[in-house]
Amino acid sequence: MPTSEKTVIWAGTARRLTPTFAGEIRGLDLSRPLSDADFERVRALFLEHAVLVFRDQDLDDAALLAFTARFGPMDIHHLAEHLKKSQPEIRILSNDKKEGEYVGAHKSGMVWHTDQSFKERPMLATFLLGDDCPPEGGDTQFANMTAAYAALPGAMKERIDGLVAIHDRNFSYAERYPDRPPLTPEQLKEVPPVSHPLVRRHPETGQLGLFLALSDIRDIEGMDRAAALALVDELIDFATQDAFVYSHKWRDGDLVVWDNRCTMHRATPYNDHKYRRYMRRTQVRGDRPAAP
Ligand SMILES: O=C(O)CCC(=O)C(=O)O
Ligand SMILES: [Fe+2]
Known part of the structure; x- marks a missing residue:
């Protein structure tokens, strides 16, 4: 890494990566405990940018977990086979x-x-x-659901007002992951179908945004399935236009928080195996999504 990048000093700010969201933070070493003041700054930038890219991090498991835990209660992923044996919060x-086995x-x-x-x-x-990022392929793309909702035509906003979607982990699981074993009865018990509003109010910023997931939404209450899935597709197509998307090209040592x-x-x-890609992942549980 160029020395000039290493010597950047954290000034409590982030550099905007797109016109509407995503910010890059340099010069902040997360391997050391953050002061409360620095963490408050990071938390404010997280709300402001929705996606934060921390460059040049060299974090062991303990440091990754310590930083994650400052945001709230850590959640353990329901698919145990991809979790670190020693640290199940890390996937x-x-x-x-x-x-011969995927790690x-x-x-x-x-x-x-x-x-x-x-x-x-x-x-x-x-x-x-x-930890190990490919020079090509394996980008992570983000869509700004607040900006997308704000830009929806008024007629569409009216059409989706009050709609409730049913999210079901098992709906398209077998089709999407043909090489994984089916979810076990115990795993299914952990993820029963759940209803969430299609438009949610962010509990901290108060802003409205679309709340979508392509293959986890099974139905919309009161609609037939074909019409519901067509509406979800239409909204996702709208929300993932270039104007609302940030595509992250990974560099070794990037920590991205969204x-x-x-x-x-x-x-x-x-997964074409041209280049190795190795990432550690943690997650923090939120509230139940609230309708506007
Ligand atoms: O591998 C990635 O780029 C993102 C995977 C993903 O959806 C996640 O970690 O939640
Ligand atoms: Fe994800």
Whole structure:
């Protein structure tokens, strides 16, 4: 890494990465405990930008967990096979194999979604640390759901006003993950279908945003399924126009933190094995999404 980047001094600000959201923070070393004042600044920038990219981080598991925990209660992912044995709060995403077996989830999150939208309390924030990042492929793309909602034509806002979606982890799971075993009865018990408003109010900023997930929404209450899924597709197409999207090109040592209450994201493919991709991931649970 160029020395000039290493010597940047944290001045409590972030550099905007798109006109409407996403910010880059340099010069802040998260391997050391943050003062309360610095954390308050980071928390404010998180609300302001919705996606924060912290460059040049060198974090062990303990430091990643300590930083994550400052945002709220950590959540353990319901798919145990991709969790670190020693630290189940850390999930591994990687296309790497050891003795013929994948060392983590190698095909996770490749359609537009918000993390664990199928839970009663979906994730507030997700933390993804790029330990080994490919020079091409495997970007993470984010869509600004606040800006997308604000830009919807009035007739569409009226049409979706008050609609409630049913999110169901098991709806398209087998189709999306043909090489994973089906969810076990115990896993299914942890993720029963749940209803969430299609438009939610952010509990901290008060802003309205679309709350969508491509393959986890199974139905919209009071609509037939084909019409409901067509509406979800239409809204996702609208929300993922270039004007609302930030595509993150990973560099080793990037920690990206995103607010799932006002963004959607997906990974672009990286499982062609051309380059290794290895990430550690943690997540913090949020509130039950609230209708406006
Ligand atoms: O691998 C990525 O780029 C993102 C995967 C994802 O959706 C997640 O970690 O929540
Ligand atoms: Fe995700």
